[in-house]
Amino acid sequence: MAPDLRQAGHVMSEYSRANATFKNYAISLGVVVGILLVMSFVVSARSGENIPTVDYRPDIEVLRQAADYPVTAPSDELPEGWIPTSSTLDTTGPVEWSIGFATPRDSHAMLTQSDADRDTVVESRAKDAEPVGTVMVGDQEWEHLDSDDWGALVLSDDERTLVISGSTSVDEFAILAEHLESFPVPEDEDSGADESEDDA
Template identity: 50%
Template sequence: MSSYNRANATFGSLAAAMGIIVGILLVMAIVVAGGREEHIPSVDYSIDAANLRDTADYTTYAPGDGLPEGWVPTSSRLTTDDPVSWTLGFATPADRHAELSMSDADPDAFIAETTKGESAGTTDVDGASWERFERASQSDRKPRRALVKREDDATIIVVGSAGFDELETLAGSLEPQS
């Protein structure tokens, strides 16, 4: 019968114990790191797009295949009362926000309410002229940019904190709904 003596403790026992502890810490680190990945919830806006197309008395548009990977639709709000309007929100690949808004409301009021900015010239997107609007960054507000296209019966606005390049990408992806 032998009794435990500290002098008889081996390095192997110590290494095994440390290995178990390091293994547990690695598993915990992997679990915690995996939980930090941002997940942006996506919405299916196809029903709102179809309802808008069936309800509106104007040509409606929705993003088509021209919208590159990385754009995540995050919200969709459809109003079928008078005026008929739709707002579709996106998280952009640059982690900014962009919205598509269209309505048959009074154009000047709709533009002022949606853009919250001043006219800043025009830009050409796939052969169509869009008016640029911009609100300068203020201490309590983020910069806001917009592209506006007036049609005969409706106004289309692409707006958000995204840069004009991303807003032009969204505007260029719009396809008329039949």
């Protein structure tokens, strides 16, 4: 009895289609696995990134003793993701303190306060950024300076100048400005003793 070639061809055709379908599935699965491996590597590299951190809190008291103006520093309520990377304090001339941060958006921002000449402080921190308007943070109006790759917010009074500057967005500048707190100038202990003697 001769074999039924039509039936054999039909079986072979079904086998070929099934084999091709499995092959395509395997290829697709391989592509997906490859993408997941790349994503896993990127996430692992980011999580393992060694960003240097500093504790700037001790500088607050040092500055309070040296400065004739209220010290401003980030509060404990600053959102997660703001990583302090530097703290530079200079009390030899104009009293100036700068704190650098890595921001949640993988950029950089710096808070500077100084009792040096306002224009000098702004020029050194804002670089080539030009005034473009103002930004309200709470009840304070900050001057906004901007350029293609740099920006700053500036707040000044008769005592000192505050500058938040860096390569990040004005939105992140505003977040930092919103989470600042002030520490008053310490009372003079000798003055307090004199007042006590007068009261006596």
